[in-house]
Amino acid sequence: xxxADLKRGDRARIDAVDPVEPSVRRLMVLGLVEGxxxxxxxxxLGGDPMEMRIHGSALSLRxxxxxxxxxxxxxxxxE
Amino acid sequence: MAGPAAIGIxxxxxxxxxxxxxxxxxxxxxxxxxxxxxxTGLNQRTANYPGVTVEKRTxxxxxGSTVFDLIDLPGIYSxxxxxxxxxxxxxxxxxRVPGTPQPDAILAVVDSTRLYQGLFLLQQLAELGRPMxxxxxxxxxxxxxxxxxxxxxxxxxxxxxxxxxxVATTGKGFSALxxxxxxxxxxxxxxxxxxxxxxxxEAVALEKDIRGSDASLVDIERALxxxxxxGVEAIRRALGPEAxxxxxxxxxxxxxxxxPLAVESRQRYRWIAEVLPQLQSTAAAxxxxxxxxxxxxxRPYPATALFLLLMATVFQAVFAWAxxxxxxxxxxxxxxxxxxxxxxxxxxxxxxxxxxxxxxVGSVVIFLPQILxxxxxxxxxxxxxxLARTAFLMDRAMRAxxxxxxxxxPLISGFACAVPSIMATRVIPNRRxxxxxxxxxxxxxxxxxxxIYALLIAAFVPNLTVGLANVQGLVxxxxxxxxxxxxxxxxxxxxxxxxxxxxxSFVLAxxxxxxxxxxxxxxxxxxxxxxxxRRAGTVIFAVAVVVWALAYFPRAxxxxxxxxxxxxxxxTVLQGGALAAEIARxxxxxxxxxxxxxxxxxxxxxxxxxxxxxxxDWRVSAAVIAGFPARExxxxxxxxxxxxxxxxxxxxxxxRLTTATWPDGRIVFTLPMVLGLLLFxxxxxxxxxxxxxxxxxxxxxxxxxxxxxxxxxxxxVGALLIFQIGSV
Numbered sequence: 155x156x157x158a159d160l161k162r163g164d165r166a167r168i169d170a171v172d173p174v175e176p177s178v179r180r181l182m183v184l185g186l187v188e189g190x191x192x193x194x195x196x197x198x199l200g201g202d203p204m205e206m207r208i209h210g211s212a213l214s215l216r217x218x219x220x221x222x223x224x225x226x227x228x229x230x231x232x233e
Numbered sequence: 234m235a236g237p238a239a240i241g242i243x244x245x246x247x248x249x250x251x252x253x254x255x256x257x258x259x260x261x262x263x264x265x266x267x268x269x270x271x272x273t274g275l276n277q278r279t280a281n282y283p284g285v286t287v288e289k290r291t292x293x294x295x296x297g298s299t300v301f302d303l304i305d306l307p308g309i310y311s312x313x314x315x316x317x318x319x320x321x322x323x324x325x326x327x328x329r330v331p332g333t334p335q336p337d338a339i340l341a342v343v344d345s346t347r348l349y350q351g352l353f354l355l356q357q358l359a360e361l362g363r364p365m366x367x368x369x370x371x372x373x374x375x376x377x378x379x380x381x382x383x384x385x386x387x388x389x390x391x392x393x394x395x396x397x398x399x400v401a402t403t404g405k406g407f408s409a410l411x412x413x414x415x416x417x418x419x420x421x422x423x424x425x426x427x428x429x430x431x432x433x434x435e436a437v438a439l440e441k442d443i444r445g446s447d448a449s450l451v452d453i454e455r456a457l458x459x460x461x462x463x464g465v466e467a468i469r470r471a472l473g474p475e476a477x478x479x480x481x482x483x484x485x486x487x488x489x490x491x492x493p494l495a496v497e498s499r500q501r502y503r504w505i506a507e508v509l510p511q512l513q514s515t516a517a518a519x520x521x522x523x524x525x526x527x528x529x530x531x532r533p534y535p536a537t538a539l540f541l542l543l544m545a546t547v548f549q550a551v552f553a554w555a556x557x558x559x560x561x562x563x564x565x566x567x568x569x570x571x572x573x574x575x576x577x578x579x580x581x582x583x584x585x586x587x588x589x590x591x592x593x594v595g596s597v598v599i600f601l602p603q604i605l606x607x608x609x610x611x612x613x614x615x616x617x618x619x620l621a622r623t624a625f626l627m628d629r630a631m632r633a634x635x636x637x638x639x640x641x642x643p644l645i646s647g648f649a650c651a652v653p654s655i656m657a658t659r660v661i662p663n664r665r666x667x668x669x670x671x672x673x674x675x676x677x678x679x680x681x682x683x684x685i686y687a688l689l690i691a692a693f694v695p696n697l698t699v700g701l702a703n704v705q706g707l708v709x710x711x712x713x714x715x716x717x718x719x720x721x722x723x724x725x726x727x728x729x730x731x732x733x734x735x736x737x738s739f740v741l742a743x744x745x746x747x748x749x750x751x752x753x754x755x756x757x758x759x760x761x762x763x764x765x766x767r768r769a770g771t772v773i774f775a776v777a778v779v780v781w782a783l784a785y786f787p788r789a790x791x792x793x794x795x796x797x798x799x800x801x802x803x804x805t806v807l808q809g810g811a812l813a814a815e816i817a818r819x820x821x822x823x824x825x826x827x828x829x830x831x832x833x834x835x836x837x838x839x840x841x842x843x844x845x846x847x848x849x850d851w852r853v854s855a856a857v858i859a860g861f862p863a864r865e866x867x868x869x870x871x872x873x874x875x876x877x878x879x880x881x882x883x884x885x886x887x888x889r890l891t892t893a894t895w896p897d898g899r900i901v902f903t904l905p906m907v908l909g910l911l912l913f914x915x916x917x918x919x920x921x922x923x924x925x926x927x928x929x930x931x932x933x934x935x936x937x938x939x940x941x942x943x944x945x946x947x948x949x950v951g952a953l954l955i956f957q958i959g960s961v
Contacts, residue, residue, distance in 0.1 A: 176315075183310050197533065203629070209347075212744075213741060
């Protein structure tokens with residue numbers, strides 16, 4: 155499963171990052187690294203780009219970049 | 234400059250206040266600039282770094298006998314630069330910018346609610362080994378969200394630096410911050426901590442081999458991680474052809490086959506994940522009403538609806554609310570000019586002051602209401618965090634034309650004025666993206682195009698209603714649409730040709746919704762208005778004076794004597810209102826005759842053959858030429874050239890235009906000619922201020938020249954096709 159598969163309200167932990175794209179490395183600088191936990195806050199119109207919350211701050215990433223992050227689902231919010 | 238010794242005062246008797254330079258560095262949207270404004274007050278200066286378009290903001294803070302020179306640097310997340318703005322931060326911090334001394338100390342600004350990301354930059358800054366003070370901003374937001382941070386523990390982890398909690402918008406915590414800044418200089422950072430020791434280890438190993446080179450350890454570290462040009466260059470100078478292989482070897486032992494930035498991120502966040510629980514505790518914050526509203530608004534459909542509503546309001550404001558103010562400025566400039574003409578003896582001086590200087594200043598100031606309203610909206614969008622949200626919403630649509638969501642706001646601002654819009658493209662990190670956006674912006678129908686649209690449409694497009702739509706309104710709408718399509722088409726073409734490159738990346742932090750602070754908003758507004766006046770105002774003013782001179786000189790003495798004779802003659806037969814009207818008519822006829830033989834008139838006659846295929850006579854050609862440096866003068870030039878006076882109301886000018894004929898009696902302003910002329914105005918880049926700002930922002934003459942030639946060619950060909958096809 156990758157970050158791109160998350161739905162609004164899903165929580166997950168990052169297992170592996172494929173850092174080939176420069177934009178993926180920018181996301182890593184913002185804290186999307188192995189072990190980090192995050193929550194999907196939904197998407198823009200048509201679901202792309204996506205919005206994620208990590209340690210209280212929200213950031214936006216494109217679906218293509220989201221596919222570079224393998225994740226494990228942790229828990230769903232009760233929304 | 235003469236020093237104290239040169240003017241005869243013994244040096245030792247002069248007590249010079251100690252001056253210390255401090256770099257203010259922090260994450261984007263951390264309230265860094267608000268903090269900077271509050272610390273330095275109005276005691277600031279804006280300049281530019283040499284060779285780049287990044288604005289350099291400096292300010293002074295005096296504490297006791299020490300003067301602190303603060304320099305506000307653009308927001309960054311790390312020392313790995315992607316944009317010019319980010320590059321300059323690294324270069325200033327490492328003392329590489331001519332004219333900017335390497336900072337003695339660092340004031341690091343981090344949002345308390347985003348400490349997770351802030352710690353990345355804090356590690357890198359602490360490793361620079363300079364005295365540092367950390368300001369944790371948005372302390373009120375952190376309280377509201379029940380985030381508690383142990384400042385002492387944080388300071389200790391960073392190697393013993395003072396940490397202050399502040400609220401930049403209200404000034405809470407600032408007296409403590411000032412004393413920490415004063416104290417920070419007294420302490421020396423004996424041992425700066427290392428958060429990624431392996432990096433320093435490799436850098437030290439490499440430094441041993443390039444002994445004698447001027448590269449610092451940090452230069453070498455950045456060269457290993459980011460291919461930092463200064464570091465790499467220094468290593469190449471020292472090692473020659475060996476250099477690249479050595480860099481690669483050290484990089485490999487540091488990172489293996491992974492990209493260094495990915496390895497650095499893993500390293501630094503491993504440390505962050507370990508220490509963050511010791512520094513910060515978060516209690517479950519109650520889900521406040523405001524938060525629920527914000528969460529709901531941030532969903533795609535409500536957010537898009539809000540975006541459209543907001544844009545409609547901006548348009549309404551820019552066009553409707555600004556108009557009364559613009560009319561007022563217009564009337565004031567006209568009145569003042571008239572007064573000067575009456576007060577001074579008629580001649581070149583009176584005309585220069587009235588039609589050159591006052592009209593020139595007027596043509597700058599008249600843009601201020603729209604520009605200020607536009608800036609106000611953009612600043613409010615920035616400060617509420619909505620600007621980033623807009624980029625998020627529009628990203629997908631913009632991607633279809635090879636741009637990213639960050640191009641949306643500059644493009645929309647282009648409807649008011651291209652100059653601030655092009656300046657607003659600085660938020661776009663990728664150079665190709667940014668240039669494509671800059672090239673698209675001048676196509677947007679700016680407010681200076683409206684007067685000529687209004688004049689020509691009202692005079693020549695039938696005021697008919699077809700179904701629900703008014704034909705005049707449709708034409709105006711069509712012109713706006715044409716601008717949008719022209720801009721988007723150009724961006725698309727460029728991204729497929731000269732600016733071909735990888736898909737623009739789009740990584741964006743989405744700030745929390747925040748209430749904007751009135752003081753900050755006003756300071757930013759003032760700042761940008763001054764930048765506009767300096768950048769565009771000077772060009773527009775200079776252009777107005779040049780166009781005046783071209784239209785005024787040379788003077789024909791016989792026209793002037795005929796005018797005086799005719800007026801003397803008329804005074805013997807007429808009186809009262811009839812006399813005044815006749816005198817005005819004679820004045821206007823004389824002005825038109827003077828213009829016809831002026832440099833501008835001669836240029837119009839000279840280029841007429843070029844524009845005849847478009848159906849333009851020399852008068853239209855002269856007005857078009859006058860409009861090339863600044864399109865807003867066109868209506869006034871048409872007014873003079875058609876002898877109704879430069880301040881004529883639109884109706885009398887429009888009447889005059891409808892009856893204008895060629896020498897053989899054919900009507901000049903036919904519908905195909907008018908539509909062609911409108912299209913020419915829609916597509917042409919007739920604005921020296923825009924060209925100047927494109928030159929500044931792209932740092933080359935290539936792009937402004939391309940833009941000018943390309944848009945003029947489009948306008949010419951478009952007008953030619955419409956006229957030729959329409960006149961068949």
